Every structure is written in C-alpha cells, then in structure tokens.
Amino acid sequence: SLNNAIFVGQNVSGADFTRAQLHKATFSGADCRNAIFKEASMVDTNFTKLHGINSTFERANMSYVDMSQAILSFSTFTNVYMFKANLSRSDCSNVTFTDTIMVESNFNASNLSSASFHGVDLTRADFHKANNRNIKVNVSFLQSRINEAIFANATFTQSRFIECSLVGVNFQQAILDQTNFDYSDIQSADFSGATLSGSQMKRSSLIFATFTGSLRKKRIMYQFLQWVSENLFSSSQC
Template sequence: MTTSFWEDKEFTKKDYTQNALPKGNYENCHFVDCLFPEGFLDNQNFVECTFEGCDLTNTNIAHTTFNDVTFDNCKMVGLQFETCNHLLLSLNFMGCNLSVASFHGMDLPRTSFEGCKFHQTDFSEADLKQSKFPNCDFENAIFDNTNLEQADFTSAVHFNIDPSINQVKKARFSKDGLIGLLKKYDIVVT
C-alpha cells in the first residue's frame, strides 16, 4: 500500500468529522481552523507541522508521530497522548484547552505549555523535567509520581502538587503559588 505525502501545504477550515484526514506523512503543513472531534488521526506522521485554532476533542491519535509539532489555540479535550508514537516526540502548546487529556507516563522534558488549560488532566508518571507552564491553569489536574524537576510553574494557577510523591527538585514556583504545594495539609495561609 502506498503512503501519501504532503509537504508545505495549508489545510484551512476543513471538516474531518465525516471523512478522515487521508493517512500519510505531513511535513511542514499548517492546519487552520480544522475540525477533527471524535475523529481519527491515528497512524499518521506529522513533522514540523502546526495546528492553529483546530478542534481535536476526543480524537484518536493512536500510533501517530508528532515530531516538532505546535498546537496553537486548539481545543484538545480528552486526548490520550500516551497512545501516540513516542519515538521522535516533540510538542509545543500555546493557548490550548487540554482538559481531561492524559499524558500518563510520557517523556516530555523541556516542553513548552503556554497559557493552557489542564482541568482534570492526568500527568501521573510523566517526565516533565525542565518544562515551562507560563499562565497555565491546573484545576484538579493529577500529578502522581511525576518528574517536575526544574519545571517552571511561576505563573501557573490552581495546581495541587504533593512534593512527597512527585519530584520537584529545583522546580520554580511563585510565593503565591506555594499553597498549591501544601493543599494536602489543609492549612490556611493568609
């Protein structure tokens, strides 16, 4: 079976809910305002691609390669990132809604997550060493046996990280954010 190849192509306002994006290799492609919810992006290869303003809610990304891929202002609710291909994995996120997504057990060191929403997102057993989370919202996100060494949470909000079950050595937090490290003790800070 021949695999299709697309390079330097822009896909704008395409609806892939009824007819899936053709299987193949996409290099340096730009997806703008495309709809993929409840759809299938499985077994695809994306290299140096950008998804901007796309809806990927509950999209199947099993065995998909994301190498140097940026998601900008995308709705990515419920994505199961641990099912994608981990080889050559390199992702960046800006202004995305990643609520109820799962990064369970993933190796994502030095990943940039800027201005993202992570409500009820699972980061358990993930390696997020040296990752950056400027202006991110972690309401009810799960951190359990997560490597957060040298990660930057200085402008993040609503996180609940237990230092006794997560690796937080040299992670950065603001003074206001310290309460997120003490929630399990049910203390009142005024």
C-alpha cells in the first residue's frame, strides 16, 4: 500500500502504478510523464502542479482528487471515477476523457484546447472562465451528460456538442463562436450575453432556453423553429 505516500517533486516518469493503493498520496510538483495509473485507487490524492504529460488513467477511482494547476496534455482518462475532481487552472489540452464520471468536477480557468469528452458525465461541472480567448479551443463533447453545468464567461470557440444533454446549463457571457450544438437536449439552458457567431444548433431541443442579449439569436431561433416544424411533420406522418 502507498496510501499517504509522498512523491513531492520526485521524478516518477514512466512509473507503473497499476492497482496501487494511493489514497491521500501527494504527487505535488512530481514528474509523472508517461506514468500508468490503471485500476489504481487514488481517493483524495494530491496531484497539484503535476507534470503528467501523456499519462494513462484507466478504471481508476479518483474521487476528490486535486489536479489543480497540473499539466496533463495528451493524457487519457478511461472509465475513471472522478467525483468532485479539481482540475482548475490545469492544462488539459489534447486530453481524452472517455466513459468517465466527473460529476461536480471543477475545470475553472483550465486549458481544454483540443480536449475530447466521449460518454462523460459532467453533471454540475464548473467550466467558469475555462480557456484563453486567444487560443483555438476546438473541444469535442460527444454523447455526454452535462446537465446544470456552468460555462459562464468561458471560451469554447470552434467546439462541438453532439448528442449531449445540456439541460439547464449556464452559458452566460460565454464565447461560443463557430460552435455546433447538434442532436442535443438544450432545454432551459441560459445563453444570456453569449456570443454565438457562426454557431449552429441542428435538430436540438431548445425549449425554455434563454438567449437574452446574445448574438446570433435570430439564426438560432430560426433553426429551432425549423427543428419544431420537422418534428411536427414527422410525427403527423406516423
């Protein structure tokens, strides 16, 4: 068992922590590039300011883990349980999250450029102020549950929300230019003050969604009305 172990500032790059017990261990500032954390148990583990480029996290328990200010570029998270994980101000560029539970996780002010979320539960996750306005964001959300999440003041340009559940999401003042919301449930979402230049919402439900003060409101409402008419027409044919 490595519970409560201390790896502060150490070089453990390439290390294999498969099935390791690392509850409340501390990796703050450690070099974990190319490290493997398969089936490891890391509840409440401290990875702050970690250098974890190209690391592998698979079938691991990482509830309450703290990865704030960590560098995780090109890492993969597959079938990981990350309830209330803290990834605020972290570098998650090009990171792949697949079939992972991230309920109430914190991505506040993080860099998610070219990251992808496939089959991820991000219910009530916090993306407030995520991504720098000067970078190409290009984030992909596919078949993910993102209900009641916060994207206020975040930048998600040239991104995709495909077949996602976005019920009650807060997009207030978000920059969402050239972002697609396709085949998604966006009921009761709040886009007040958001910019949506060049964005599209194909075959998505926008019932009770709010666009007060947002740009491209007319185009989005036209797409919504088109979606309604298509659904009414198809149902009348049944």
